[in-house]
Amino acid sequence: MRTPGIAAAAAVVLVTALTALARDPFAEECRTKEYPPSGPTYKGKIPEYVINLDLPPKERWFKLAHEKRVEIKRLIQTMKGMLLAFSHSKKMVAALESKMNWLGSTLPYPFGGEIEGIALAADLPFGDIVMFNIFYEIFTVCTSIITEDTNGKLYHVRNLDFGLFLGWDIKNSSWVVTQELKPLMASLDFQRNNKTVFKSASITGYIGVVSGIAPGLFTLTMNERFSLDGGYIGLFEWILGQRRGWWMSFLTRSVLENSTSYEDAKNKLAYTDLLAPAYYILAGNKSGEGCVITRSRTAVLDIWNLDIKGGIWYLVETNYDRWKDPFVLDNRRDPAMKCLNQTKQENISLPALYNVLSTKPILNKLTVATTLMEVSEGHIESYLRDCLNPCSPW
Numbered sequence: 001m002r003t004p005g006i007a008a009a010a011a012v013v014l015v016t017a018l019t020a021l022a023r024d025p026f027a028e029e030c031r032t033k034e035y036p037p038s039g040p041t042y043k044g045k046i047p048e049y050v051i052n053l054d055l056p057p058k059e060r061w062f063k064l065a066h067e068k069r070v071e072i073k074r075l076i077q078t079m080k081g082m083l084l085a086f087s088h089s090k091k092m093v094a095a096l097e098s099k100m101n102w103l104g105s106t107l108p109y110p111f112g113g114e115i116e117g118i119a120l121a122a123d124l125p126f127g128d129i130v131m132f133n134i135f136y137e138i139f140t141v142c143t144s145i146i147t148e149d150t151n152g153k154l155y156h157v158r159n160l161d162f163g164l165f166l167g168w169d170i171k172n173s174s175w176v177v178t179q180e181l182k183p184l185m186a187s188l189d190f191q192r193n194n195k196t197v198f199k200s201a202s203i204t205g206y207i208g209v210v211s212g213i214a215p216g217l218f219t220l221t222m223n224e225r226f227s228l229d230g231g232y233i234g235l236f237e238w239i240l241g242q243r244r245g246w247w248m249s250f251l252t253r254s255v256l257e258n259s260t261s262y263e264d265a266k267n268k269l270a271y272t273d274l275l276a277p278a279y280y281i282l283a284g285n286k287s288g289e290g291c292v293i294t295r296s297r298t299a300v301l302d303i304w305n306l307d308i309k310g311g312i313w314y315l316v317e318t319n320y321d322r323w324k325d326p327f328v329l330d331n332r333r334d335p336a337m338k339c340l341n342q343t344k345q346e347n348i349s350l351p352a353l354y355n356v357l358s359t360k361p362i363l364n365k366l367t368v369a370t371t372l373m374e375v376s377e378g379h380i381e382s383y384l385r386d387c388l389n390p391c392s393p394w
């Protein structure tokens with residue numbers, strides 16, 4: 001019975017070490033006066049493009065994908081290089097690529113056609129763009145915040161963190177993919193009849209939506225939910241021909257494009273079957289309309305609503321269930337709550353929220369961009385970010 005003893009001792013040492021680390025060496029006091037964005041954490045503005053939904057899916061992304069073809073290609077090369085390093089097998093990567101072609105052909109309207117158009121415009125194989133869309137869906141970790149001010153105005157903001165586990169560049173002390181994503185960020189204005197239907201902040205080449213606003217109606221963000229109850233079984237089911245579930249960020253896209261109210265959006269996000277678990281963070285245009293929907297593949301596990309009378313004037317979602325503690329090495333939730341508590345409801349505004357999202361480790365080495373949204377005026381603004389050393393890797 002020696003081994004369990006040693007294992008237990010090792011576990012104690014490990015937990016002690018983790019707890020010591022949990023007093024995050026990269027944490028800092030809540031930032032103030034960061035807005036308007038400037039200085040070392042601000043890496044630049046994000047270009048704007050119109051996506052015309054009246055065009056056939058194949059033609060919608062042409063201008064954008066063509067202009068960014070060099071950057072898209074570089075990123076896909078990096079991703080393939082990592083797959084190769086990981087699998088040590090050119091054959092496996094080639095097999096995966098051919099599977100991607102086929103997988104793309106099973107995607108519903110308008111998604112398959114849009115990916116096809118992007119591949120043509122960027123002069124890349126169809127399967128590569130499919131793979132890029134799947135990668136993006138899997139490796140996104142984020143912080144999203146909804147708040148209501150004392151006048152009942154709703155704000156919805158987020159840091160987009162991407163690139164976890166995808167290669168650390170020791171020389172630059174940065175994540176390779178995170179760096180390569182920055183030139184691909186775009187602010188998109190999806191229009192029908194020359195009028196805005198919704199706006200989003202997105203990575204070029206990716207047709208799902210992880211942050212968006214339907215002006216006057218609702219704002220929506222999606223965060224990754226790592227979970228054992230389902231994981232990516234849905235993806236395998238899809239491959240095997242059982243295609244009931246929705247791709248998580250195709251559902252957000254569809255809701256932003258076609259839902260006409262907060263309640264309708266909430267119902268669709270809560271009750272549509274998915275391929276993998278997710279958090280949907282949704283805010284409406286009226287006092288009290290804000291919620292975090294925790295999803296498994298087939299069920300809604302929890303809907304956490306704003307409750308102004310009950311003192312809940314903000315909701316913070318990172319990548320953990322609200323009823324569980326965050327992973328000790330990745331606690332962005334408490335720092336965000338601490339800064340919101342310090343700001344107080346009477347002083348909440350988009351600049352104040354930009355300050356919160358500029359505070360380490362909420363701002364970290366994975367942060368690609370910060371997006372701020374205010375629904376009643378249909379306002380969205382996004383900024384590229386950088387986190388200089390010392391800075392938490394996630």
Ligand SMILES: *[C@@H]1O[C@H](CO)[C@@H](O)[C@H](O)[C@H]1NC(C)=O
Nearest residue numbers: 169171172174175176179180
């Ligand atoms: C890494 O650092 C080098 C030199 O400091 C710079 O030229 C290069 O652009 C950086 N790469 C990335 C991806 O930021």
Ligand SMILES: *[C@@H]1O[C@H](CO)[C@@H](O)[C@H](O)[C@H]1NC(C)=O
Nearest residue numbers: 052054055191192193194195
């Ligand atoms: C949109 O505007 C352009 C130019 O302003 C015009 O040529 C086109 O007909 C308009 N399309 C629709 C669907 O109204």
Ligand SMILES: *[C@@H]1O[C@H](CO)[C@@H](O)[C@H](O)[C@H]1NC(C)=O
Nearest residue numbers: 215216217285286375376377
């Ligand atoms: C959104 O809220 C604003 C301010 O309360 C209001 O003026 C506007 O009419 C609302 N928009 C819609 C579509 O309900």
Ligand SMILES: *[C@@H]1O[C@H](CO)[C@@H](O)[C@H](O)[C@H]1NC(C)=O
Nearest residue numbers: 109110250253254255257258
């Ligand atoms: C939105 O609805 C229209 C009309 O029914 C449909 O053609 C379109 O594909 C839908 N968009 C998405 C993203 O599901």
Ligand SMILES: *[C@@H]1O[C@H](CO)[C@@H](O)[C@H](O)[C@H]1NC(C)=O
Nearest residue numbers: 333334335336337338339341
């Ligand atoms: C923030 O304030 C809320 C409500 O007063 C409290 O429950 C929570 O513990 C505080 N969190 C932090 C991190 O300060």
Ligand SMILES: *[C@@H]1O[C@H](CO)[C@@H](O)[C@H](O)[C@H]1NC(C)=O
Nearest residue numbers: 032341342343344346347348
């Ligand atoms: C809140 O705003 C008021 C007026 O804008 C200012 O006087 C006060 O110092 C602010 N409070 C905090 C905690 O920042």
